[in-house]
Amino acid sequence: MSKQWIEKAISRRGLFKSLGVITASAAVLGIPQKGRAGDDVDALVAKTMGSGPMEEKRVTIEAPIIAENGKVVPIKVMVDHPMDADNFIQSIAIFVDKNPIPMAAKFNLTANSGKAQVAARIKMGKTSKVRAIARTNTGKLYAAINEIKVTIGGCGG
Amino acid sequence: MANIGKSKIRVPRKVKAGDVVEIKALVRHPMETGLRKNKKTGKKIPAHYINMVTATFNGATVMEAEWGAAVSADPYISFFLKVDKAGTLKIVWKDNKGGEFVGTKMINVQ
Structure with a gap:
């Protein structure tokens, strides 16, 4: 009789334990999924x-x-930075957060570019954040983030 | 697409040595993402886009761009170049199917 009770208690404890693990893991998984x-x-x-x-x-x-x-979304990225031989903008990249392929374009420049400014026309599936990231030859990163609203998507038919 | 790879490069007409000039270029290309479906057959249209653009001035690379499929069809590009002496600007567009399109333009210095 007492043995049976113990078994029940163990299984109950085991059940609670596993339940706890499930909820804990769901919480852990749930947060990264959101963002x-x-x-x-x-x-x-x-x-x-x-x-x-x-x-x-x-x-x-x-x-x-x-x-x-x-x-066709025209985008111009300007970087206010000197273009000297030892201190220049090496690359500028454009990312569209909500596109199926977020990286739209990356431009590699040289000190001979004279001015860190590029322009292109890109496709956007829907309203999204657009980021422009600039990197200097010394590895410093500068960014700008804009939200662009799209009324008719450009991906898919 | 007809005229694929046909390009146009624009440079300012009057350039002085040492000027920083804007280069504008266009190329005809469908820039197919590979995600679009043919509405009638339901089949995916295979990806066909330019993934590499290289600009050289008198043989030296001045700009290089890595593109994704998110660049619009008939892509436009603009960038700057410091011109110290006259020369030939050459832009090469390469696509994911091995296509290579070349455009050249003379830059005269006054």
């Missing part, structure tokens, strides 16, 4: 531009606030 898209882009930015502290200054994105046609 996943952004995290992925952060990781992608670190991968393509190099990780390190990033300052949100010096870079300006010139783009429409509302893009009527997501197929």
